Amino acid sequence: MHEKRKKLQTMRALILVGGYGTRLRPLTLSRPKPLVEFANKPILLHQIEALVQTNVTEVILAVSYRAQQMEEELVHEAKKLGVRLIFSHEPEPLGTAGPLALAREYLCASDDPFFVLNSDIICEFPFKQLLEFHENHGKEGTIVVTKVEEPSKYGVVVYEEDGKIQSFVEKPQEFISNKINAGMYILNPSVLNRIELKPTSIEKEVFPNMAQDGELYALELPGFWMDVGQPKDFLTGKYLHIMIFSILYICIYTYMRMSMYLTSLRQKHPEQLHSGPGIVGNVLIDPTATIGKDCRIGPNVTIGPGATLADGCCIKRSTILKAAVIKEHAWLDGQVLIVSKYVNSCIVGWRSVVGRWVRMEGTTVLGEDVIVKDELYINGGQVLPHKSISTSVPEPQIIM
Amino acid sequence: MLKAVILIGGPLKGTRFRPLSLDIPKPLFPVAGLPMIQHHIEACTKVSGLNEVLIIGAYPKNDLAQFVQEMSSTYGIVIRYLQEFTPLGTAGGMYHFRDQIRSGSPTYFFVMNGDVCADFPLQEMVEFHSSKQALLTIMATEATRQQSLNYGCMVLRKEGEVAHYVEKPSTFVSTLINCGIYLASPEIFQTMADVFHANQQQDHIMQLCYNGRDPAHIAFEQDILTRLAGSGRLFALPVFRWWSQVKTAGSAIYANRHYLALYKQKQPDRLASTNKNYCHIIGDVYIHPSASVHPTSVVRGINCPNVSIGPGTMIEPGVRIREAIVLGKAHIQAHSLILHSIVGTGTSVGEWSRVEGTPCDPNPNKPFAKMENLPLFNINGKLNPSITILGTSVSLAAEKILLNSIVLPHKELTRNYKNEIIL
Numbered sequence: 001m002h003e004k005r006k007k008l009q010t011m012r013a014l015i016l017v018g019g020y021g022t023r024l025r026p027l028t029l030s031r032p033k034p035l036v037e038f039a040n041k042p043i044l045l046h047q048i049e050a051l052v053q054t055n056v057t058e059v060i061l062a063v064s065y066r067a068q069q070m071e072e073e074l075v076h077e078a079k080k081l082g083v084r085l086i087f088s089h090e091p092e093p094l095g096t097a098g099p100l101a102l103a104r105e106y107l108c109a110s111d112d113p114f115f116v117l118n119s120d121i122i123c124e125f126p127f128k129q130l131l132e133f134h135e136n137h138g139k140e141g142t143i144v145v146t147k148v149e150e151p152s153k154y155g156v157v158v159y160e161e162d163g164k165i166q167s168f169v170e171k172p173q174e175f176i177s178n179k180i181n182a183g184m185y186i187l188n189p190s191v192l193n194r195i196e197l198k199p200t201s202i203e204k205e206v207f208p209n210m211a212q213d214g215e216l217y218a219l220e221l222p223g224f225w226m227d228v229g230q231p232k233d234f235l236t237g238k239y240l241h242i243m244i245f246s247i248l249y250i251c252i253y254t255y256m257r258m259s260m261y262l263t264s265l266r267q268k269h270p271e272q273l274h275s276g277p278g279i280v281g282n283v284l285i286d287p288t289a290t291i292g293k294d295c296r297i298g299p300n301v302t303i304g305p306g307a308t309l310a311d312g313c314c315i316k317r318s319t320i321l322k323a324a325v326i327k328e329h330a331w332l333d334g335q336v337l338i339v340s341k342y343v344n345s346c347i348v349g350w351r352s353v354v355g356r357w358v359r360m361e362g363t364t365v366l367g368e369d370v371i372v373k374d375e376l377y378i379n380g381g382q383v384l385p386h387k388s389i390s391t392s393v394p395e396p397q398i399i400m
Numbered sequence: 401m402l403k404a405v406i407l408i409g410g411p412l413k414g415t416r417f418r419p420l421s422l423d424i425p426k427p428l429f430p431v432a433g434l435p436m437i438q439h440h441i442e443a444c445t446k447v448s449g450l451n452e453v454l455i456i457g458a459y460p461k462n463d464l465a466q467f468v469q470e471m472s473s474t475y476g477i478v479i480r481y482l483q484e485f486t487p488l489g490t491a492g493g494m495y496h497f498r499d500q501i502r503s504g505s506p507t508y509f510f511v512m513n514g515d516v517c518a519d520f521p522l523q524e525m526v527e528f529h530s531s532k533q534a535l536l537t538i539m540a541t542e543a544t545r546q547q548s549l550n551y552g553c554m555v556l557r558k559e560g561e562v563a564h565y566v567e568k569p570s571t572f573v574s575t576l577i578n579c580g581i582y583l584a585s586p587e588i589f590q591t592m593a594d595v596f597h598a599n600q601q602q603d604h605i606m607q608l609c610y611n612g613r614d615p616a617h618i619a620f621e622q623d624i625l626t627r628l629a630g631s632g633r634l635f636a637l638p639v640f641r642w643w644s645q646v647k648t649a650g651s652a653i654y655a656n657r658h659y660l661a662l663y664k665q666k667q668p669d670r671l672a673s674t675n676k677n678y679c680h681i682i683g684d685v686y687i688h689p690s691a692s693v694h695p696t697s698v699v700r701g702i703n704c705p706n707v708s709i710g711p712g713t714m715i716e717p718g719v720r721i722r723e724a725i726v727l728g729k730a731h732i733q734a735h736s737l738i739l740h741s742i743v744g745t746g747t748s749v750g751e752w753s754r755v756e757g758t759p760c761d762p763n764p765n766k767p768f769a770k771m772e773n774l775p776l777f778n779i780n781g782k783l784n785p786s787i788t789i790l791g792t793s794v795s796l797a798a799e800k801i802l803l804n805s806i807v808l809p810h811k812e813l814t815r816n817y818k819n820e821i822i823l
Contacts, residue, residue, distance in 0.1 A: 294718070294734070296752075312718040312735045314752045314799065329718045329735040331752045331799060357720045357737040359754050359801060375720065375737060377754065377801065394803065394818070 011056040011131075013115035014088075014103055015047060016096060017063045017070070027321075027349060030368035030385050032070055034119045037321060039261055039302050040286050044070075045077055047117060050125035052081045056115065059083055060106050062099030064090040097200035100192060108189045116202075118183035124264060125184070126221055133219045134186045137163065140215035141187040143207065145179040147220070154180040155203070163217040168208055181207075182221050258319065259300040280316075289320075292328070310356075318346035318360075327356040327374070334364070349385070362396060402450040402526070403506040406440050407490055408514035410458025416648050416773070419791040419808045420742060425459050427514040428467055430727065431652055432659030433670070433686040433708050435467060439659060440512050443520035445475045450510075450522075452478040454500060456493045457514070459483070490620035495592040502586055511620070513580035517655040518643035519662055525583045528637045532560065535633035536588055538625070539581035541643050542768040545572055550773075552578035552621050554629070554636055562636050565629035567621040575768070576636070578621070579643050588624070595623045644771055649742055650760040650787045651771045656725055657706040660684035679715075688713070688728070710745070723759060733798070741788040744809065749790075750798030757787035758804050776821075783819050 017034050027036050034044035041049075048059055059078070063070060067087055078085040088103045100107065100116065107114050113134055115127060126144065134142040143165075145157050156177040159165040169176055181203060194206055210216040262282035266273055274285040274297075281299025285291065289303045292311035297303075301315050304322040309315065313326050317334040320326065326348065334346030345363040348354060352366045355374035362380035371388040372378060380396030383389060387399055408427040417426045428435040434442070437455070444450050453471075455464065464481045471479045482500060484493045494501065494511065501509060508529060510522065521539065529537040543551060553573040555564040566573055595618050618624070628634035642658045644651060663670045664684050672679075672687040683705025690711040707721045710728035715721075718735040726732065726743040733751040740757035749755055762769040774784045788802055791809035796802060803818040811822055 314735065329720065329737070329752075331735070331754070333799070357735075357754075359737075361801075375722075375739065377756065377803070 010058060010110055010112060011051075011054065011114070012058045012060065012107060012109075012112070013051045013056045013117065014060040014062060014100060014107065015044065015117055015119050016099055017044070017061050017119045027347070027365070027367060030350065032065070035070060035073055037304060039258065039265070039284055040304050042073070044074065044119060047119070047125065048074075048078065048081065048083060050127060051115065052083050054115075054125075054127035054131065056127075057083055058086065058106070060086045060088050060103045062088050062090060062094075062103060064093055093199060094197075095199040095201050097195045097202035097206050098198060100187075100202070101195045101197040101200075104192055108192060111189060113186050113188045116185040116187060120183065124221075124268075126219070130184070130186050130219055133163070133217070137217050139217055140191050140213075141185060141207075141210055142217045142219055144182040144184040144221050145218045146182040147178050148180050149178075151175065151178045151180065156180055157218055159218040163219060164214065165207075165211040165216045165218050167211060168203070179218065179220065184221075258302065259317075262300055262302075304350075318348070320348045321350045321352075323351045324348045325351075325353045327354060327358070329356055330354050330358045330360070332360045332364075334361070401504060401506045402447060402508055402510070403452045403454065403501060403504075404440075404444045404450060404510035404512060405494060405501060406437055406453060406455045406512045406514050407493065408437060408455055408457035408459065410484070410487065412458070412487075417646075417652075419789060419806065420649050420652075420744070422809060423745065423792045425463050427455075427457070427459075428464070429652065430708065430710060430725070431517065431646070431655045432663065433688055433710070434659075436517065436646060436655075437514045438471065439517060440514065440520070441471055441475060441479065443522055444510065445477060447510075447522045447526060449507075450477070452480075452504070452506075454497070455479070455481045455514075456484060456497060457481070458485075458487060486614055487617070488614060489617040489623075491592055491595075491618035491624050492614070492616050494620075495589065495596060495618055496616065498589045498592070502589065506586065508583050508585055511582040511584055515646050516580045516643065517646055517659065518579065518581070519641040519658075520581065521637070521639045521641060522583075524639075525581075525637055528560070528635070529583045529585075532635050534583075534635040535585050535591070535631075536624075536628060536635070537583045538562065538634070538636040539579040539643075540576050540636040540638045541579050541640065542575050542638070543577045544766055544769050545575060547770050547772075548572065548575050548577055550770075552625065554578065556636055556638075560635045560637060561632060562625075562629045562634040565625045565634070567626070576638060578625070578636075579639070580645075591624055591628065592618055595627070644762075645773070647771070647773045648760070648786070649789050650757075651773065652742065653706070653723055653725060653740065653759070653787055654761050654771060656708055657684070657723070660686060660706060660708070685709075691715070691728075716751070741790070743790045744792040744794060746793040747790045748795045750796055750800065752799045753796050754801045754803075755788055755790065755796065756801070756803050757789075758785035760786055783821065785819065 035042045051059060067089055071087055074085060086106055088099065090099060090102060094102060130142060130144060148154060152171055155168055155170045156172055157165060157179045158167045158169060158177045194209060207216055262284060266282050274283040278296050279298050283298040284302040286303060286305040288305045289307040291309045294312045295309055296314045300317045303320045306323040307320045308325045310326060310328040312329040314331045318332045332346050346360055347365045349366045349368045349370060351368060352370040354372045357375045358372050360378045364378050364380055365382045367383055367385035369386045370383045373390045376389060377392040377394055379394055381393035381399055383399045420429055427437045441453055444453055461481060461483050468479050468481050482497045488496055525537055525539060549569060552567045553569055554562050554576050555574045557563045599615050644655055646652055646655050661684055670686060672681050672685040686708040688709060688711040691709045691713040706723045709726045712729040713726055715732045716734040719732050721738045723740045724738045727745040729746045730743050731748040733749060735751050736749050736753045738755045740759045741755045760772060762771050776784065778784050785804045788804060789806045791807050793810050794807050795812050797814045800813065801816045805817045805820045805822060807822045
C-alpha cells in the first residue's frame with residue numbers, strides 16, 4: 001500500500017530564486033545569479049539535478065527579475081533531465097514565504113509534500129533522507145539544519161532529540177544550540193494555510209508559529225553545506241574592510257569554498273576530476289576546454305567549457321569561466337587568507353582574456369569580456385564587464 | 401700623437417651604485433655587454449693618432465689587472481692603470497701622474513670621467529680644439545633649467561669660448577652643462593701647478609686650521625675650470641647627441657638601451673637576432689656568445705627588447721625579459737618575467753616568478769631632460785620606486801613576485817617582496 005502511494009506521487013519543489021544577486025557582482029552584472037556557474041554548472045542546475053534524482057518532476061522557480069534569460073537557458077537543460085519547469089513571477093518582492101502563496105495552485109495540486117530551497121545553497125542535497133524523515137514524523141514541515149562553529153552570529157534552532165523543534169533564537173549570546181537553518185525544507189500543502197500573499201519571512205513569521213504548534217521538525221545535514229549568498233562566517237577582520245570599500249565584494253564568496261565542493265566530488269565522482277601530468281590536486285576541466293603544453297593546474301581549479309589555456313600557464317585556486325582565454329606563461333593564484341582560512345578567489349569571467357606573463361593574485365575577479373594586456377600584475381582587482389586593462393593593479397581596487 | 405685619461409675614482413665612490421658595486425668595481429659593470437669604461441676605450445681607439453689610454457683610480461691594481469690586459473690585446477694599444485693611494489681630487493690625480501701623461505709628448509689628451517656614457521664626439525673635439533688653439537675643450541650639452549643645477553654650468557661667448565663657469569650652482573646660470581669629457585693641451589699642467597702651489601702656500605699659512613684635505617688635492621671643475629673661464633683659452637663644444645651620467649643602478653638600464661641603439665647604428669652584428677640565438681628577439685638585445693652556447697641553455701621563446709645577457713647565463717623556455725640587464729652565470733627559469741631590473745651574477749630566478757621594477761628614465765616629454773637620480777628614500781622615509789636589483793648569487797623561489805626591491809648579495813628569497821630593501 002505504502003509502495004503504491006509512492007509511485008503515484010508527483011514530487012514538486014519550489015526554488016526561491018529571488019533578487020538581483022548584487023553580492024555576486026561583477027559576475028551578476030552579466031548573468032542572473034542562479035545561472036552563474038559553480039564548478040562548471042549553473043548554481044541552479046546543481047539543485048535541479050539533485051531534485052531530479054529524488055524523483056522530483058516539477059520545479060517551480062519563484063523569480064522576480066531577468067526571468068526570460070533564465071527561461072531561455074534552463075528550458076533546454078530541464079528537458080534533458082525530464083523535469084517540468086514552472087516560472088512563478090513575483091510582481092513585487094514577496095520575501096521568503098510570499099512566493100509560496102503565489103505558487104499555491106501548483107503546490108496544492110496534490111496532497112503530497114513539496115521541497116522548498118533557497119537558490120544560494122550548494123551542498124550534498126539530502127532530499128531522499130528528508131522525505132523519509134518527514135513521512136515518518138507525519139507533521140506539517142521539516143527543515144534541514146546544519147552545524148556552525150560560531151552560532152552567536154546566526155539564528156539558531158533548538159530541537160529535541162527526535163527532531164521536534166522547540167524554538168528559534170536569534171544570535172544567542174550564550175550557547176543554546178549550534179544548529180542553524182540551512183535554507184532547505186519539506187512542507188505539506190497545509191502549510192500554505194499559514195501564509196498570506198504578501199511580503200512575509202518564512203523563517204521569522206511562519207516557522208516559529210509552526211514550532212509552537214509542534215508541527216515542525218529538524219533534520220541535521222551531513223556533509224558539507226554552503227550558503228553562497230550568506231558569507232557570515234567571513235564578515236570579520238580583514239574582509240570587513242574590503243567590503244566597506246567594495247560594493248562588489250561578494251562575488252568571491254561563491255568560489256572560496258570551491259575546495260570543499262571539489263573534495264566532496266573527489267569522494268563521490270572522482271572520474272569527473274582531471275588528472276595527468278601538470279595537474280595538482282582537485283581540478284575540474286570541461287571536456288571542451290583547450291589546455292596547452294607545459295601548464296601546471298591546481299589545486300582547486302575549475303575550467304569552464306570552451307576556455308583556452310595557452311602553453312606554460314600556471315593556475316591555482318581559481319575559476320575560469322566559459323570561453324575565457326589565458327595566454328602563454330600567465331600565473332594565477334586565488335589564495336587569500338581570510339580569518340585564518342585559505343580560500344579561492346581568482347575568477348576569470350566569461351570570454352575574458354588574460355595576457356601573456358600576466359600575474360593575477362588575491363581576490364581578483366574579472367567580469368564578462370574583460371581584457372588584461374600582456375605582462376600586467378593584478379593584485380585584488382575587481383573589474384566590471386567589458387573593460388580593457390592596460391596598466392598593472394598592484395593594490396586591491398575596483399575598476400569600473 | 402694623442403692620449404686619453406679615464407678617471408674612475410675608487411671603491412669609496414659610486415655608493416649609489418650599490419649593491420651592484422659590492423662585487424665588481426663600478427667602472428667594470430657591464431652595460432650593453434661591455435664594462436662601462438670599455439665604451440670609453442672603444443671610442444678612443446676610433447680617434448686617429450690615439451695610441452695610449454691611462455686609467456687613473458683608487459681601486460686596487462688587481463681589480464683592474466685582467467681588464468687592462470684584455471683591453472690591450474683586444475684593441476692593440478697601450479693601456480695602463482695608475483693607482484692613486486690618496487684621494488687627490490679629479491685633477492690632483494692627473495697632476496700626480498703628469499709625467500706619465502706627458503711622456504711621449506702628446507699634442508693633446510682626452511680627460512674622461514668613467515661614470516658617463518655617451519655617443520662620444522671625440523674626433524669632432526680634436527678638430528674643434530686644434531682650430532681654436534684651446535688649452536681645454538669641454539664637451540657640453542643642454543639640460544633643463546631645473547636639472548642644470550646638478551651639473552657644471554657655463555655661459556659661452558661667440559666661437560664657443562667659455563665666459564663663465566660654475567659647478568652645481570644654487571641658482572640658475574645656464575642650461576649648457578659640462579659632460580665630464582675634455583680635451584686638454586699639455587700646458588694645462590701649468591695651470592694645475594699654479595693651483596697646486598697656491599694650495600701648498602695656503603696650507604702653510606693655514607696649518608693651524610687644517611681642514612683635512614690633502615694639500616695636493618685639486619678639483620678639476622672648481623679649481624681649474626672656474627679659473628680658466630674668461631681667460632680666452634677655455635672652450636666648449638655643445639653636442640646634442642645622447643649623453644648621460646651613470647650614478648644609480650637605474651641609469652645603467654637607461655645607458656644600456658642607448659648603447660644598444662648605438663650598436664644598431666654602428667655595429668649591428670653585436671646585437672642578437674632571432675635566427676642566430678634560437679629565440680624570439682624583439683628590439684635591441686645583446687646576448688653574450690657564451691650565454692647562447694651553453695649546452696643546457698634553451699633560449700627558445702625568450703623575447704626581450706633592451707636587454708643584455710651576460711656570459712654563461714642560462715635562460716629557460718617561455719621567459720620574457722624587457723628593459724633589463726642580466727649578468728653572467730644567472731639562471732632564469734621557465735615562464736618567468738623580468739622587467740626594469742638588474743639580475744646579478746650567479747643569481748637564480750624561479751619558474752613563474754616575476755621580477756619587476758619601476759623605470760626611472762628621463763622625462764620623455766621635456767627636451768634635454770636628464771636622469772633624475774632620485775635619492776633612495778623620499779621625504780616621508782618611504783623607498784622611492786626604482787628598478788629592482790638582485791645582487792650576486794641571490795635565489796628567488798618559484799612563483800614569487802619581487803616588486804621595486806633591492807636585494808643584497810647571497811639572499812634566499814622564499815616569499816613575495818614589494819618596495820623593500822632586503823639586507
